[in-house]
Amino acid sequence: MNGDSTISSKGNPIPHATMERLPRYLMQLYRFRVIGDANVSSQALGESLGLKDTQIRKDLSYFGVFGKARYGYNIDFLIDALEKILGLTRVYNLAIVGAGNIGRALATYRGFESREFRVKLIFDNNKGLIGQDIGGIVVQDFRLLEEKIKEIPVDIAIIAVPEKAAYEVAETLVKAGIKAIYNFTPAELHHHEGVFIEHASISFGIYKLAHHLSGHWPRKSQR
């Protein structure tokens, strides 16, 4: 979508699809570690994720050599490698824009806090919400964003406002120097040079389910 090319440690471009899978590999490795496994084969890992073993080996091969023939992959070592690849070796400060239902849920989402993502700031433009405490953080006036992120540097901003407001919020974030945006609205946010935007659409997935359940569509028709 954007000129999204990352280069592997061997100089090859990393397929987009590979990058999508790595977090799933990492999560599954955590699960294996919890149950006490020390190593895992590409076949076992693939099976647990509904993927072919060759897919796993190819994906990992972009980043170097992690396995041993006959033994598979050392889980601790591979976890370490994937954490490095995914940039999970440092802490990321998050700002959430929008203190409505979704924003509040994300502010206290354990999946962020249990990893290296720390919600530091929450903004809204609703006077009824400004000043409220959400999980230990006081909601700030959105108009103070630029000022506040000078005090507390923010790595990733989450947009959790109504769709209509999302475009303006994105503008403001980009102008304030934010380089990574996680968009929880259906808004189409593009064209911001040098800014990474990830879309986490809440409702799009349910359309696919609806399509599956209904299983019909119009025939040729019209003119």
Add this chain to the structure above:
Amino acid sequence: MNGDSTISSKGNPIPHATMERLPRYLMQLYRFRVIGDANVSSQALGESLGLKDTQIRKDLSYFGVFGKARYGYNIDFLIDALEKILGLTRVYNLAIVGAGNIGRALATYRGFESREFRVKLIFDNNKGLIGQDIGGIVVQDFRLLEEKIKEIPVDIAIIAVPEKAAYEVAETLVKAGIKAIYNFTPAELHHHEGVFIEHASISFGIYKLAHHLSGHWPRKSQR
């Protein structure tokens, strides 16, 4: 991932990627309609979504003929067609399992209610939550799920519980006859024959942002 093949009105299989894009087309067409446009070219639609015009035409061509040379696509007609394709011509009853932060946010999410998705039931196993009212719906004991969905038929179940509990919840849902599951946990849910499962991962997207921001990974190394 699963043997996910849908067949178009012309007998061709519809690419997975196409199905992912259709909801975005539909949303963008709503936006064009709101501002009063009557038709749109594949070029204009593509530009607004960061896609090539040929991509749009090819995607639509799987389902039949919707455009007119020289005029592009009639927006009302195309919206109608896409709604049919996506199965948005009927109402879908939703059940939410998990009345924590995410579950609550989804229960009152406008993006569902404003479309043809109606939250009808909310379940949890936490005594402190059972009996609570969330947006007009009383949280029920999860153990009563099978019984309750006999009274109120449910088309799609949303899983919004802690990951650990997700596997068991999915089992229960499948046993109760649910055919479509929208999974908001990082759990890997597979292998349920005849059941459509969509994953709406909240945290995976943020790993991609972290990777972009960090832009490093291990070199060859180890043995």
Add this chain to the structure above:
DNA sequence: TAGATTGTTAATCGATTAACAATC
């Protein structure tokens, strides 16, 4: 009519998988 835009075919590009030598 002339020009714009469609739907579709063919070419390109990218991602997955099968096959297999290397190796533990």
Add this chain to the structure above:
DNA sequence: TAGATTGTTAATCGATTAACAATC
């Protein structure tokens, strides 16, 4: 050693895009 499993090459598969005749 024999057998299992890796990393990688080559073949396949699928998705995107360029090109263009058809058509409004």
